[in-house]
Amino acid sequence: MRILVFGESGQVATELRHQAEVTALGRDLADLNDPDACAARVTAMDADVVINAAAYTAVDKAESEDELAHVVNGLAPAAMARAAAARGIPFLHISTDYVFSGTGAAPWVESDPVDPPNAYGRSKLAGEEGVRAAGGRHAILRTSWVFSSHGANFVKTMLRLSESRDTLNVVEDQIGGPTPAADIAAALLAMAKAMQAGHAGGTYHFGGTPWVSWADFAREIFAQAGRKMVVNGIPTTDYPTPAARPLNSRMDCTAIQNDFGISAPDWKAGLSKVLKDLGV
Structure with missing residues (x-):
């Protein structure tokens, strides 16, 4: 199977190249x-x-660069999808839980109404809509809280901060599923193989399990890394950002399990592998 990937140095693109x-x-x-x-x-x-x-x-920067974000996240994937449809080949695209409002506590299912809380989410929703409108066979994979041993991500930020601090304030009322980039790449490759064989594709959710707060995610990072850090849980209101963040990033991953046999990844096991790769 000959696979063309847009992206080279990002977290998922790097894992695709490795796998x-x-x-x-x-x-x-x-x-x-x-x-x-x-x-x-x-x-x-x-x-x-x-x-x-x-x-x-760049979620926060998108608030002031919404036109650029719309081109990159909305218009570009739509154009790719149209070209793939014209050739009759499957197109797979990564999206995000940010297309939802982020309210409530129930895990999001694929058919839930979309209502992005920020410019980044709106740009990703535009991409989803453009991919579907292209009319070809496609798969949209919504994921969340991506981390790996490369690129910029929460795990590497926490490790860096622990070098110079012994206490951190981390948001505790945003709940979601940290997702290893390696598992996203593996899921995309499995889906691509199935779609080349005739699977129709569709929209799917893929996020780590169990659900956790950013604060508890940080605590697990430090526990596995063997670093003594006090993590104080704070509300989102105490950490204002230009872009509104969803409080609820839980995603129901039943559909991808049923249709492709792909299970939601164990993020704690993924974290262990990432820390090993980082030499921690």
Whole structure:
């Protein structure tokens, strides 16, 4: 299976390159600021399936760069999906729980109404809508709280801060599922294989289990890393950010289990592997 990946150095793109033989396009070869150029890559490349693992991910910055975020997260994947549809090949795209309002406590299912709380979420929703409108076989994988041994993420931030502090205040009223990038990549590859064989695809949720707060996630990081840190849980209101954050990022992963046999990943086991990779 010949796999074309948009993205090269991001967390999921890096894991895709580690786990499979793929053609990965970095910004020098595929600038998501230019949707037409991205579509042209899909048209020109000899691929059996396309995976978009590239995105504008600066959640707070998107509040002041909403047009740019919309181009990268909305228009570019839509253009890729149209080009893939024209060629008759599957297109897989990564999205986020941020397309939901983030209220309540029930885990989100794929059919729940969307209501993004910030510009980043709106840009990702535009991408979802564009991919579906392209009319080809596609899979949209909504995930959350991605972490790995590379790139910028919560795990690496916590480890860095623990080098110079012995106490941290971390938000405790936002609940979700930390998700190892390695497991996202493995899920995408399994879905790509199934879709090349004829699976229709669709929209799916894929987030780590068990659900946890950011504060408890931090506590587990320090426990596994053997670092003595006091984590004080604080409410979101005590940590204001330009972009509103969802309090509820829980996602129901039943559909992907039923349709592809892919289970929600154990994030604590994934964390152990990441810390080992980091030499912690």
